[in-house]
Amino acid sequence: MTIEITHTRRAGTLIEGTSRGDGSAAILGLREYGRTQRQRFRWSRNLDCWYLPHSRDHATYTPSLERLAQRLRDAGFEVTLTIDNADRRSFSEAEKGREEKADSRAERFGGYADNAARNSEAAWRSSHEISERFAFGQPILIGHHSEGRARRDHERMDNAMRKSISERDRARHWADREAAAANYERFRKDPGRTLRRLDKLRADLRAVEKWQSGQSAKGFSRNPADPELEIEHQELTEEIAHWETVIKDAEARGFKIWSKSDFRRGDFVHHRGTWYEVLRVNPKSVTIPHIHNGTGRRIVRATDNRHDGWTWTVPYDDVSGRKSADEMQQQQPQAEAA
Incomplete structure (x- = not known):
């Protein structure tokens, strides 16, 4: 029988046409030290064929599969290799x-x-x-x-x-x-984690767009005519749209997206159970007294910094509340009593 090696983004890397005792298992069980494939193939009873773990929704490294096909041919098998990185499922x-x-x-x-x-x-x-x-x-x-x-x-x-x-x-x-x-699902859709994921995805999308226009990004360049760039652009666009919808749903349920416009110096930010006075407002974070000052305390003011002036930054996606200096002054006795 002919051994068929196929890869699509939709199904991943699959190998069909083998049989028990034909000697192929010894070859497929070897690690493939390519650029992306660093795992052994595994047998799936559900698929009734060999598969490469974590190969779905990713482009394959073609030279690795070509080397695998050649090893099987050298062992006496007839092998076909089919790669279609464009066949994919949507991110949703x-x-x-x-x-x-x-x-x-x-x-x-x-x-x-x-x-x-x-x-x-x-x-x-x-x-x-x-x-x-x-x-x-x-x-x-x-x-x-x-x-x-x-x-x-x-x-x-x-x-x-x-x-x-x-x-x-x-x-x-x-x-x-x-x-x-x-x-x-709850872990994946956590709003704070999703905001951080969106920042990375948007940076990746900007890099792809630069490569498509012939510019350098992330310290290197890619061929603007590479069809893989268009597929990556589509995937990133779909994924960003998906997670933006998740954030909109969270906002509809009351989740607050904090930003630079919400704070000024002297306000208090709630971070992981403690209120810290804001020392500086940055584009993506606020600067507070070092979090070591918050051990066993509910409120930390600028004057409470006991660690040689050390500071800490809290990104806006890790903020859980804000109070003005006046609001904190009024509520400080109750908070300290608690």
């Missing part, structure tokens, strides 16, 4: 797919955690039932006809308790993974 479609997979993982991990918890409880009960024989401190009677049984009971009791502890640890492990998967 890809993000929805990731959220659905996270939900599926959360459900699966929850099942694992429940099973492990039941196994732990059953093992504990088994150990407890055996221990009832020794509830009043009955020792093992050396030389008595009950010695063999008593030693076996002790061993069974010990094994059951060890299994109970092991299964309890497994239950905690899968419960933690369930929580992480369940929080995937």
Whole structure:
């Protein structure tokens, strides 16, 4: 059979046409030290083929796949290689797919955690039932006809308790993974994190536009005729639009986007549970007394800086509130009492 290696942004890198025992697994299991591919191929029972993890929604590094195809040919296989980096799914479609997979993982991990918890409880009960024989401190009677049984009971009791502890640890492990998967969407759509992501994406888009116009960006240049640049431009534009919608939804629910126009020197900014006096207002942040001054305190003024005048900057996406100097003066007694 012919081994078919295909790559699209929509499906990722897939390898079909292999069979068990044909020798291809030894080649596909090797690491490919290309520019982007640094993982082994894995077998998927759902896809019924080999796949390269994390290759979806990305362009492939063609020389790596060409070297892989040549290694397979050298081993006696007939190989075809097809690469289409233009075939892709929209960012919103890809993000929805990731959220659905996270939900599926959360459900699966929850099942694992429940099973492990039941196994732990059953093992504990088994150990407890055996221990009832020794509830009043009955020792093992050396030389008595009950010695063999008593030693076996002790061993069974010990094994059951060890299994109970092991299964309890497994239950905690899968419960933690369930929580992480369940929080995937909330983590991704956190407004502060989304604003930081948007800043990076916009910078990347500006770089792509410079490369398309023949300029240098990020310290190097690219061929303006490279078709990959147009695809990257489309992807970045879609992703920026998606996250801008997320921010608009957050604003509709009451989220505040802070900026330079919201602050002036002498105001107070709420940062991670503490109010700090604003020492300076910058384009993307405010300068405050060093956060070490906030240990165990609810309000930190400029005069409270006990660390040789050290300062700290708080980006606007990490601000959770603002008060004027007058408002803070009126509320300081209550805040300090709290």
